[in-house]
Amino acid sequence: MAQSRLIEISPVTRVEGHGKVTIHLNEKNEVDEARLHIVEFRGFERFIRGRLLWEVPVIVQRLCGICPVSHHIAAAKAMDMICGVDQLPPTAEKMRRLMHYGQVMQSHVLHFFHLAAPDLLFGFGAPAEKRNIFEVLKEQPELGRRAILMRKFGQEIIEATAGKKIHGTGAIPGGINRNLPIETRDRFLAQIDDMLEWSQEALALAKNYTVENAELVDAFASFPSNYMSIVREEDGALDLYHGAFRALKPNGEAIFDRLDYSKYYDVLIEDVRSWSYMKFPFIREMGPDTGWYRVGPLARMNTASFIDTPLANAARDELMAVTQGRPNNSILANHWARMIEVVHCVETIRDLLHDPDLQGTDLKATGERREEGIGVIEAPRGNLIHHYKVDENDQVTYCNLIVSTTHNNEGMNRAVKDVAVKHLSGHVDITEGMLNHIEVAVRAYDPCLSCATHALGQMPLQVELFDAENRLVASRSQSA
Amino acid sequence: MLLIGYGNQGRGDDGLGPAFAARIEARRLAGLSVDADYQLTVEHALAVAEADGVVFVDASLERSEPFFFAPVKPAETASIASHSLSPAAVLSLAGTLYGRAPEAFVLGISGSVFGDVREGLSEEARHNIDSAEAFFCQWYSEFCSEQDGGSGSG
Structure with missing residues (x-):
């Protein structure tokens, strides 16, 4: 029996902060759902x-x-x-x-x-x-x-x-503390x-x-x-x-x-x-x-x-x-x-x-x-x-x-979904090149997840596939 | 010689690099330029290529020793996957663009409190930065003596 799968790209490279893309495939390897997740939160507003x-x-x-x-x-x-x-x-x-x-x-x-x-x-x-x-x-x-x-x-x-x-x-507050010397x-x-x-x-x-x-x-x-x-x-x-x-x-x-x-x-x-x-x-x-x-x-x-x-x-x-x-x-x-x-x-x-x-x-x-x-x-x-x-x-x-x-959160999520449907749906083997299409879509927004979540850092790309029971069936990673 | 301390001083011990740079800058060591930044980025390649030697100073998650000091070479297969670069990638970029990647070292100072929005270093980090500063001053003194000796014999 065909299995539905979950693909994770975690985190996205060449953006800042901690982001993770998950792509849920159904039994026919069609994309059911694709999301850009933010996995950390630091609470800068409270700090200030x-x-x-x-x-x-x-x-x-x-x-x-x-x-x-x-x-x-x-x-x-x-x-x-x-x-x-x-x-x-x-x-x-x-x-x-x-x-x-x-x-x-x-x-x-x-x-x-x-x-x-x-x-x-x-x-x-x-x-x-x-x-x-x-x-x-x-x-x-x-x-x-x-x-x-x-x-x-x-x-x-x-x-x-x-x-x-x-x-x-x-x-x-109220101005600037210097001018520009000639x-x-x-x-x-x-x-x-x-x-x-x-x-x-x-x-x-x-x-x-x-x-x-x-x-x-x-x-x-x-x-x-x-x-x-x-x-x-x-x-x-x-x-x-x-x-x-x-x-x-x-x-x-x-x-x-x-x-x-x-x-x-x-x-x-x-x-x-x-x-x-x-x-x-x-x-x-x-x-x-x-x-x-x-x-x-x-x-x-x-x-x-x-x-x-x-x-x-x-x-x-x-x-x-x-x-x-x-x-x-x-x-x-x-x-x-x-x-x-x-x-x-x-x-x-x-x-x-x-x-x-x-x-x-x-x-x-x-x-x-x-x-x-x-x-x-x-x-x-x-x-x-x-x-x-x-x-x-x-x-x-x-x-x-x-x-x-x-501001761009919904747009980025929709971009991930759009690209996932067009480039991943129907494929049994997900290549690194296919997954990079997802990242290209996210990178086009030049997201700074460090600001958005008030976290700092960047990590290598990881891709994980899960079956219908959310068991990990495959994993890919790419050095940052 | 160029020393670059990098990290975010608003993220607890992630600020060890800039804090170390500030301490060393205050010492006004002869022949040593000091820079501090949030992170290593592409334009550091230009400064690195123009330097006789470089010491990259960063916070380290490795806590078995107060600090480590090790040579670093240009990365053979470096990529730029973020706005932030590794020392090896900066050296590689310097070599690729300017044909010169000087002798370089990494000084990693152990920290224990990272990530959260927090100003100031932890007690452990303050202890470790003291040790690292003492080591570096000694090392730099010997390094300069060797350079002077080398120049003299040449």
């Missing part, structure tokens, strides 16, 4: 309670070693609100923007060149020993060297604006032309991959969804640092638009499921079945009306033309979107470096104290919400974080 509001922007960087700057800035924005500051001095806002765009740039570069490139260049089903960044670098070492210099550029911007490479202190500005400006040229080359690589593999891209884990991000309040432009909420239906129709993000809890609600520590947010008025949404680079391309830097805007126009201006649902197009954002970041950094406000000395504003603050940014992986309440002693009494990977 009782801390003084002034130290929160520094402490939250310990959430995650991958995107500490995102948490630093989101927390600082929330504390601005608590300090009664609705408008930062220009120098403070522009220094924070410089920090943020520097970090988005370096994060996207790492993901594209070092984590995604092997899959894109050698194919998802290629042997694991070939599907490796070192094989990419053997063939294109200059590409690898440029990627590292782009990473370094972004990280040096972080260091110059945040003060330190780790546990930066730059963004403070000599530092000039050091960055001396590199900006190379950065712009290389970012455009990276964009061309991502675009060409998507266009040349259109059939694969269109079919791979593509499904309609709602999309959400912040956009610039006055004109709907892409804005990674500040804005108001816009959510679109799959057909591009607005669910809500230019919504004050401090009311996020009026429109978003987080669902809990027994099998995962990671919550499942959805748009309250639509319910969990149809109200789930996706965030991230592709979501931002979909939601933004335009991009306010010329090269990135032209590139976005090309991307949106593929779907005649409607939202693009191809998760692999995230790579293209990510590289458009790299170009946008470099253009923005260049413009900021030419702005004399960066050398200003008015660094901090004050206002009338409030008890609650909410900070929202577009982090590299998507929307990031920090929400705090403090008492009269400046101690945090409440903390709620919704990170990008949590």
Whole structure:
């Protein structure tokens, strides 16, 4: 008699934290169910309670070693609100923007060149020993060297604006604690032309991959969804640092638009499921079945009306033309979107470096104290919400974080299911290449499970097959 | 010589690497550059390739000794499966991209409290980092003497 089976990929490689994919096969080896599980939980929100509001922007960087700057800035924005500051001095806002765009740039570069490139260049089903960044670098070492210099550029911007490479202190409640010295500005400006040229080359690589593999891209884990991000309040432009909420239906129709993000809890609600520590947010008025949404680079391309830097805007126009201006649902197009954002970041950094406000000395504003603050940014992986309440002693009494990977939880689970059905169903022998298809789908979201679950670490890939009685019948593993 | 201490100081003893780097940096040892980070990533390959030698300092789950110190070679079959790299993978990347992977060592300092969101080192880790610091200072002094001697005889 045929047996139903359970396949586990535990944990997913080239993402952060502890994730596990389980795939349940029925007696005919068809996929019954596929889930991305989060297997650890650390309770950062509880840890932050009782801390003084002034130290929160520094402490939250310990959430995650991958995107500490995102948490630093989101927390600082929330504390601005608590300090009664609705408008930062220009120098403070522009220094924070410089920090943020520097970090988005370096994060996207790492993901594209070092984590995604092997899959894109050698194919998802290629042997694991070939599907490796070192094989990419053997063939294109200059590409690898440029990627590292782009990473370094972004990280040096972080260091110059945040003060330190780790546990930066730059963004403070109500402002920033430094400006950008002329000599530092000039050091960055001396590199900006190379950065712009290389970012455009990276964009061309991502675009060409998507266009040349259109059939694969269109079919791979593509499904309609709602999309959400912040956009610039006055004109709907892409804005990674500040804005108001816009959510679109799959057909591009607005669910809500230019919504004050401090009311996020009026429109978003987080669902809990027994099998995962990671919550499942959805748009309250639509319910969990149809109200789930996706965030991230592709979501931002979909939601933004335009991009306010010329090269990135032209590139976005090309991307949106593929779907005649409607939202693009191809998760692999995230790579293209990510590289458009790299170009946008470099253009923005260049413009900021030419702005004399960066050398200003008015660094901090004050206002009338409030008890609650909410900070929202577009982090590299998507929307990031920090929400705090403090008492009269400046101690945090409440903390709620919704990170990008949590926003994308439902989308990632559906992607896993979609790919599992298409690539595993009906097969008796499950190969490593087949399983990598599942990981490619998860990796396209560049999930940071470390943030989402507040755990840290990464482990090798393990795949386990279980029979109808949930007995382990096969196991695979891949070194990290 | 470059020393890189890495780990997350918000995760208990996982912060042993940066804590060790801070101690050594405060000593201002001649000829030693000190860096601290959350984890090893690809751009460390550039710094490693430019160094005469490297000491990677990380927390260790191995608790039979307070610390271990061992040479590390570039990985022959390294992969990058995460934003975070192993010392062997960083060395391999340095060799692949820049044609140079210097002599390198790993200093693993034993810890006992990992994972949970927690600041500060455990008592056991504090004891172990003291031992590791004393060892390293002695080792580095001898290493420099050997280098000077080697230069002199050459």
